[in-house]
Amino acid sequence: MSTDSVWILGTNMTPFGRYPDRDAVDLAAAAALGALDDGRVTIHDMDILGCGTLFQASAGMGQQLQKQIGQTGIPVYNVSNACATGATALRTVIMAIKAGEAEMGLAVGVEQMGKMGLLAGAEKKPSKHVFAPEGRYGAVQSVDGLLGTATMPGVFGQAGMQYAHDNDGVGFEQFAKVAYKNHKHSTLNPLAQYRKEFPLADVMGSPMMSYPNTLLMCCPTGDGAAAAVVVSGERLQSMPKRVQKRAVKVSASVLTSDPYVESGQVQPDVNTLTRRAATEAYEAAGVGPEDLDLVELHDCFATAELLHYDNLQLCEEGGAGDFIDSGAPFRDGSTPVNVSGGLISKGHPIGATGIANVYEVATHLRGEAGDRQIKRAKVGLTHVIGLGSSCGVHILEKAAV
Amino acid sequence: MAATRTTKKPAKKKKTSATRARSKPPARVPLVDYLVLGANGAYLRANECKSCGARFFDRRNACAACGGREFKKARVKSRGELVGFSIVHRAAPGIAVPFVSGIVDCGGTTVRANVIDVEADPEHVKLGMKLALATYVSGSDDDGTECVAFGYAPA
Numbered sequence A: 001m002s003t004d005s006v007w008i009l010g011t012n013m014t015p016f017g018r019y020p021d022r023d024a025v026d027l028a029a030a031a032a033l034g035a036l037d038d039g040r041v042t043i044h045d046m047d048i049l050g051c052g053t054l055f056q057a058s059a060g061m062g063q064q065l066q067k068q069i070g071q072t073g074i075p076v077y078n079v080s081n082a083c084a085t086g087a088t089a090l091r092t093v094i095m096a097i098k099a100g101e102a103e104m105g106l107a108v109g110v111e112q113m114g115k116m117g118l119l120a121g122a123e124k125k126p127s128k129h130v131f132a133p134e135g136r137y138g139a140v141q142s143v144d145g146l147l148g149t150a151t152m153p154g155v156f157g158q159a160g161m162q163y164a165h166d167n168d169g170v171g172f173e174q175f176a177k178v179a180y181k182n183h184k185h186s187t188l189n190p191l192a193q194y195r196k197e198f199p200l201a202d203v204m205g206s207p208m209m210s211y212p213n214t215l216l217m218c219c220p221t222g223d224g225a226a227a228a229v230v231v232s233g234e235r236l237q238s239m240p241k242r243v244q245k246r247a248v249k250v251s252a253s254v255l256t257s258d259p260y261v262e263s264g265q266v267q268p269d270v271n272t273l274t275r276r277a278a279t280e281a282y283e284a285a286g287v288g289p290e291d292l293d294l295v296e297l298h299d300c301f302a303t304a305e306l307l308h309y310d311n312l313q314l315c316e317e318g319g320a321g322d323f324i325d326s327g328a329p330f331r332d333g334s335t336p337v338n339v340s341g342g343l344i345s346k347g348h349p350i351g352a353t354g355i356a357n358v359y360e361v362a363t364h365l366r367g368e369a370g371d372r373q374i375k376r377a378k379v380g381l382t383h384v385i386g387l388g389s390s391c392g393v394h395i396l397e398k399a400a401v
Numbered sequence B: 001m002a003a004t005r006t007t008k009k010p011a012k013k014k015k016t017s018a019t020r021a022r023s024k025p026p027a028r029v030p031l032v033d034y035l036v037l038g039a040n041g042a043y044l045r046a047n048e049c050k051s052c053g054a055r056f057f058d059r060r061n062a063c064a065a066c067g068g069r070e071f072k073k074a075r076v077k078s079r080g081e082l083v084g085f086s087i088v089h090r091a092a093p094g095i096a097v098p099f100v101s102g103i104v105d106c107g108g109t110t111v112r113a114n115v116i117d118v119e120a121d122p123e124h125v126k127l128g129m130k131l132a133l134a135t136y137v138s139g140s141d142d143d144g145t146e147c148v149a150f151g152y153a154p155a
Helices: A024-038 A061-069 A087-099 A150-164 A170-184 A200-205 A233-237 A241-246 A272-285 A302-311 A320-324 A344-346 A352-363 B017-023
Strands: A006-011 A048-052 A076-081 A105-110 A208-211 A223-232 A250-257 A294-296 A380-387 A388-399 B028-029 B035-039 B043-049 B070-077 B078-087 B097-105 B109-115 B130-140 B146-154
Touching: A006 A024, A006 A087, A006 A352, A024 A061, A024 A105, A024 A223, A048 A061, A048 A352, A061 A076, A061 A105, A061 A352, A087 A223, A087 A250, A087 A352, A087 A380, A087 A388, A105 A320, A150 A208, A150 A302, A150 B078, A150 B097, A170 A200, A170 A320, A170 A344, A200 A294, A200 A352, A200 B017, A200 B130, A208 B070, A223 A294, A223 A352, A223 A388, A250 A352, A272 A380, A272 A388, A294 B078, A302 A320, A302 A344, A302 A380, A320 B078, A352 A380, A352 A388, B028 B035, B035 B146, B043 B109, B043 B130, B043 B146, B078 B109, B097 B130
Parallel strands: A048 A076, A048 A105, A294 A380, B028 B146, B109 B146
Antiparallel strands: A006 A223, A006 A250, A105 A223, A208 B078, A250 A388, A380 A388, B035 B043, B043 B070, B078 B097, B078 B130, B097 B109, B130 B146
């Protein structure tokens, strides 16, 4: 193993769900201690802590976590980057190790959302006594519902229909199949928020949120945490063989933001930055999409997953409809996607998601995924995207020892 | 800009809406400042980068595409094509549903607005359909000033 390589030494996630009797600090601590134990190290071995949370971004979550598991005085980086928050926390630790400032570090992502609803879209206020322009667009009334929608199911519905506009063979049924698949996959994952299979007709017939996304095609809000211990190759070499065997190599760690595109000011472009992140990651890792044994990608809505088949180059350009129709992304297909159940069924406590997908892939690469194990998995990819926008891609490889 | 200051009137003197309508049409303000209510019809006006032509509906310190610092006002074409949409059935309280949120390519400038004058179902809303800018009154304030919103209707 090369000394400048970076590895996941330990990882853990809480089951995703709703925890009304616990707070975010409790959840973060559970995942953090789990990851430390998994790597057979302690908080005293850590040189840096990266902590991601979105809705409590100003709460000093990393320091609160230290009070639960050990105040050792190491630098804490509290990060917030929309739905890429967890991946950003992980990448912060990876960068510190690559820079030679740390040998070992802990990355934690956590979110407690409860039932938050649509996450965007302003409540219509009663008309002002006198109209007066407000904000960057000089609006005199709330524009949500007049100038289109800002709600997440709608924005991603539009993104899906843009793809359908540009590519034949993509429509409501292809999008629905994504959700059918991920609900089906989740039945094998004890950590998933929901574990129930629905026939395709039920997915298509469930209440419409924002066409083409029905209720069963939208991820739930929820609570949960995930953590990973990251170590340098040099340090890992000094560890026992049994520890080295379970380590998972981080072959690529990439974060991008959205470059300018013409339509970006009215409809967030989730494609260009994902395509760019994937291309950079494949190049860094020296692997191609055909080498991937499993992929955990950001299926916040069924429409989104379909776009990312294309963006991550899992299918031919424009071929995402055929890709799902062929069965390729099912767990017995050629490129299993979201065998955890994905955000749609495993859940999406925002800050935790970008590390929970690393937990999932690492668990398969170690051969420890139980009923949902993808056999002989050697290489996997994780992807998250947050609107605004930010995209994180990591490529992980099984240890060669 | 519509006048926002009003003179005090005697409390008891109350005009009927009919007499008011005869004497003076209600003042109108656009929903957003990039909607121009011109004498010859409404249109959208963007800030266009003088260097690369990128258009923005809000103000920019420098162009997000090329970094240029100078902008001019540019009129957006009123006719367009529907290149993406969502039919919204769940929204925040007070927002009437269902409605069609459309992404409209207006001759190279992309606009988001409701698609109006069409049934809000996938049988009637079609990708690639030709649309044209249309305005309507979306509300009025306590002075009787009307808010004019825009949408895109089948052309």
